[in-house]
Amino acid sequence: MAKILLVEDNEMNRDMLSRRLQRKGYEVALAVDGRQGVDMASTLEYDLVLMDMSLPEIDGWEATRELRDQDSTRNLPIIALTAHAMSGDREKALQAGCDDYDTKPIEFDRLVGKIETLLQRSS
């Protein structure tokens, strides 16, 4: 089963989303800030990253740019999770190099759909 890295600083969101993903059968690893997210993703153990945008240390946009800058993670699928469906956030996420984005609160089925699409494309 696919391994997903969830980068999320909010404890409840992290817990809730990881449990629901696990119920769907995904293996989920957790990072609590942007720096840890970049470090863990760089180990190449994960098939896909769910990246919150407002994070401590370095934010999601910066973390995404760093991952895109290194050859090993250049094509790693990243889905941005933005706080609100503001045009600006979506634009910024896609510009930073995210493959897709979704807004919080997560509509779980829609998110799973996006995850599956990306996993299929990259495999």
Next chain:
Amino acid sequence: MTRRSAQARRQAALLRLTTGIVSAHTEDEIYRSMVEGLHDEALGYSFLGVFIVDPETGDRVLRASAGWPDAPEHWRVHRGEGVSERAVEDGQLHYTPDVTRDSRYLPSRVRGSEVDIPLRIDGDTIGVLVVESDTRDAFDEDDFEILGAAADQAAIAIARAQLLDAERRRADEHKALLDTLADLSSELELSRVLQAVIDRAVTQLGVSGGEVAIFDAEREELVVVASRSVGKDSTGTRLKLDEGAMGAVARTLEPLIIPSYHEWLGRSEKYADITVHSVMAAPLLIGRRLVGAIATVHSDPERIFGEEDLRLLNMFAPQAAIAIENARLYTEAQRQRQYFESLVQNSPVAIVSLDLEHRIVSCNPTFERLFGYPSEDAVGRPLDELIASDESRTEAEAYTREALDHAVHGIGQRRHRDGHTVDVEILGVPVVVDGERLGLMGLYHDITELLQARREAEAANSAKSQFLANMSHELRTPLNAIIGYSEMLQDEVEDLGHETLGDDLSRIHTAGRHLLALINDVLDLSKIEAGRMELYLEDFDVRAMVDDVATTAKPLIDKNANRLVVRCPDDAGVMRGDLTKVRQMLLNLLSNASKFTSNGRIDLEVERPPDDGQALVFRVRDTGIGMTPEQQQRVFEAFSQAEASTARRFGGTGLGLAISKRFCEMMGGGIALESEPGAGSTFTIRLPATAVAVAESST
């Protein structure tokens, strides 16, 4: 003496007379030339006299004589008396060989013969030339011929002198008028001017006194302000209309002559104790408007005012009237000047006036304070040298140059004497008087504090927006947990078979979603209001966007058993706009339509209107409950769902249409509504196919 030598002497006498009268300027000089020229004992022209008829009495008055050293000056010979009367009566030369035997003879030193030659001008006999000899029958035809010629020449000269005299008198009158008017411009103290007028009038008319009154229109009374020799000091006396001579003319606006004042019924008690005999008064008029009255008086019972006096008085009346009117206008102008002066002095706006070379002519106290230059330091110096900083110099000089030509208005920065910067609103206007450009005027309104307040307000507003953004983010985080955990629990409850808990969890979930929608909409709206909502323009395929929206809206449509019909032409093409906002608007319209329609049909149409290739029209039509005209009017206002009860029944934030309307405006388009209660509603969004970012200016 031979007849021939006598004739030569006569010619010589005539030549002397001619030479004399040619160089004479006045009538009296002519009369003297006549008698002195003709005087010749050898010819028997021993006693000569020129008598002129007084037109009023008919008396003959001696004006010049020769051979008569003790002749009384201005000796009068009464009408009907004396030998020379005959020449005056019939205008013919009369010869009396022996005066002592004539019935009209007045005993005098002459007892011989006399020739009386009339002096005629234009057919009128104005006097008589009398030539007498001690010898009886001393004159013959030769003498009559020479004396006749002499009288004719003299008459022509007299007529010319009278004309000159009249001219001179007119010139004197004119000069008096000019003198008075000169007084008017140099001395605007009204009573002094009027005193000067009445003094001149009294002198010129040869009367004993006079006075001038001004008309107090408010109280309808005359007030005497200048008086001379009327028997008392009448200055300050007030006369009602019809009271006294001046009151009478003030009422009738016609001049009036009163031959015997003490018998006149209209006289005022205020003048009861004076001793004047006759009075002449005239109104002082500007056009037909009464401004005062003038009167002259005579205490000599012999002197009665006539037409000539009235003519003269009428020359002074306009002067007095003009003086009064000028004084009134001057006072008025003075008052206005003081009014504007105090306006400028007390104005909270700095005011400076400049000449054509941009040098300061004057400035008000606010200018002194605002820029730190006392008036005495500022006057004479070029304005921009004083108050323009190095950075604003070019702009300031351009303002000054332009303001000489037309009004300029703007906002800028100027420099105080101590170097600090002053924010000012500037108004420059040319000063043009009677078509002549004299300079310009600059007004500086200190807006330093105003700008400071605005900056603070903007900062406060920005802080408020930041607070709102932060707050909605902070609200959303726990809300995410509520929504997420309730969803998760629903899954788990299903798995565990506790179906009865499902409904409750669903309610928590729905309430959470609604709260989230409210927060998002309020945030959107406050961003729009604060002018912080931005447009992200991109090119997108209209058809693909519409299909996506239809798919997203499907669950909503199905909920009330409605049917969605999408009509979008294949050539709808590409649109440049804010994709997210267009989607949000269409979803909002479809969501509304499905809320207020049950078992009906909802149409989503897209078209490029034939009349405007640059526009795109999106239309959402439903067959739902519709709206009354009143509801339609309020539907685009925030929190204005047609009725509070509908909000409870149908859900929604009541902000969707308000947001959509503003989004449309930001993109340069608009939204319209047609509806009828019970017959459904149609919302039409019209957007430019290529939007430009007009967002900032439209919010």
